[in-house]
Amino acid sequence: MSPPPIPSRWKALLLRHESILLLVLILECMYFSSVGRRFASADNASDILRHSVEIGLIALVLTPIILTGGIDLSLGSLLGLCAVVFGTLWRDAGLSIELAALCTLGVGGLAGALNAGLIAGLKLPPLIVTLGTYSLFRGLAEAMTRGVDTFTHFPESFLFIGQESVLGIPAQAPLFVLVALAVWLLVHRTTFGRALQAIGFSPEGARYAGIPVSRRIAAVYIMAGVVAALAALTYTARLGQAKADAGTGYELLAITAVVLGGTSIFGGKGSVPGTLLGVATLAVLSNGLVHARQPREVAGMLTGALLLLALSSSVLPKMFAAWRARRHTQRSAIDPAITEDT
C-alpha cells in the first residue's frame, strides 16, 4: 500500500488561507480598476486606507482576543464612549488636546480592564460580558451627551491627523502601521503570542503547561480597550466631530474581517497578516462598489458571500484530499492491481 501523494510545497502555499484571500483581493482590484475610471489612483488608495483605519485597528486587537477563544463585542461602543470622553475633557474640562487624548487612552484601558476583570477574574463568558458592556458603553456615551450634544471645532493640528496627507499618505496611516507591527510581533514572534495560541487550543492544557492564563487573557482585553480609544481619536479627527453614535456597528465589521482573515472563531489558530488582508478585502469592496457605481446594498450581500466562500474554501481542499485518499484506499482494496500500478 502506497501512501496518498504528498502535496508539494507549492500546492500547500497556494492552498493557504491567506493566499486565497490575497487572490480574491487582487481579483477585486483588477475588476474595479477595469470598471472604475479613478479606482486605481493614488487618491483612491489613500481614501481606502483612511477609511479602514478605525475598523482596522479594532480588527487588529480583536485578533489576539479571538485567538484565545474569546470575543469582544463592546469595542464599537467603546469607540463611541471614548470619542465623547475626549470631547468632554477637551471642551468642557478645558484640557489640552494632548492631555485629553492621553486621558482618553486611559479611559479606554480602564474600560478594557472592566471586560478583563469580568472575563479573566470572574470567569464569565466573554460573549455575555461584552454584550453587557456593549450596551453599557454606548449608554454611557449617550447619557453624557443626552444623545444630541456634538463636540466640534477641534484645532487644526488635531484634525490634521484625520484629514490631511503627508507625501500622499494619510496622516493616520503611520499610526495604523505601528499598531499592526506591534500586534504582529506580539502574536507571531513572542512567547506571549504562543501562550495565546495555547490558551485558544485548550485553556486547561495551557494552565497545566504553566502559562498564567488569566493574566494573559486580561492583557489582551485591556490592550483592546486602549486601541479602541486610539481609534476613537483618529475617528474624531477624521470626521471633525465627536458624538455618541461614533463607531456604531464597527465590532461586527471587525469580527467579519478577522474571521475572513482565517482566524478561527473557536480560538487556537489565527494570523495578523490574514486579518489585515481581511480588512483590505472588505474596504476595497466597499470603496470599489462606489467606483463601479453599484448601490451600497450590494456591499452587504457580497461581504456575506465572500465570508462564506472564504470559510468554505479553506475547508473544501482538505475535504477533497480526504475524499481522494479514501477513494484511493477503497479502489486499491477492491483491485490490488491498481496498487501495483501507482
Add this chain to the structure above:
Amino acid sequence: MKTILLFLLTASLSLASGCNRSSGPAAGAERVTIALMPKSKGNAYFISCRTGAERAARELGADLIFDGPTDPDPARQNEIVENWITLGVDAIAVACENKEGISTALRKAQARGIKVLTYDSDAASDARSFFVNQASPVGIAHTLMDEAARLCNSEGEFAIITASLTAANMNEWQKHIEARRATSYPNMKMVALRPCDDLKDRAQSEATQLLAAHPNLKLIMAICSPAVPGAAEAVKQAGKAGRVQVIGLGLPSENRRYVKEGVTESVILWKTEDLGYLTIQAAHALATGKLTPGMSTFKAGALGEFEIQGDEILLGKPFIFNKENIDQFDF
C-alpha cells in the same frame, strides 16, 4: 511564503498607481456627473426625491449617482462623499445627517473644485454654495392659515396642536400663522394652543379634550406630524367627522386613511419629487456656471422660476394633499 506575498502586494500596488497616471482628468467629457445623497437610502421620502432627481437628470442629459448610507454608521456619509471626490464628480448634493461631521468632507470637495449644495437639511454654510430649502417658515404658516380660512369660510374658532411650547421652528411658524390671521382673517379666533410632545396618543387625548371644552370649534390645526393622525382619530371617535375639520403638516402616507374617510381635509407638506428635481437642476446649473452666488432667481427647467434668498434656493409654497391627489404620493 511571506516574500512572495510581499512581492505580489507591491506588484499590484505599483500596477495600480501606474494606471492612474494615464487616466487623469477626463478630457473632453461634457456630460456633467451629479451625486445625490439622501440621509438614509430606504426612506420613502428620499426615494420620492430620487424620482424627481432622475427626471431632472434625464432632461439635462446629466449622469446621476444616487447613493447613501444603508447602515447606522454616522461616518458613512463622509466616506461616500470622499469617494465621490476621488471619483471626480462635478457636483455633490447632500441631505445632511450630521451637520458638523459632513461639513468636513464637503469643504474638502469644494477645495477640489467640486460644486456642493445641500437640500432638505443643511450643512455649515461655508461648506456649500447653496441650500435648497424645501419650506420657509412664512410659506408653511401662510399655507396652513389660508387653508384653515378656506375651510371655515374665514370665520369661527380653531385650535392648534404643536409638538412643544419650546420648539423653535414651531414657535416661528405659529408667529407667522398669528400674523396672517390678524391681517387677513380677523374673524377667525384661535381658542387653544396645546403641546403633544410629538406623540400621537398624547395629541389624540389633547384633541379629545379640545372637542369637549370648545363646542363651537370648527377646525384643529396640527403643526407637528404625529399630531395630524392623532387629532383625526379623536375627531373620528367623537363622531364629529365633517363638523370639525382637521388639517396639518405631515406625511401623506400617515394620513391617507383619514383623508379618504373624510376626517382629515388636507395634509400640507412639500412635493418631495419637486425637491429632488430642483436640487438636480440647481446642481447642474452650479456645475456649468449658470448659477452663481448673488443671483435672486433661478429657472429650474419645467418647474419654472424659483426665488433665491441669500444662499438659499426656496422650493416655494408647500403642497396641499387632499382626497383628490393623495393617492399619487407614496411617502
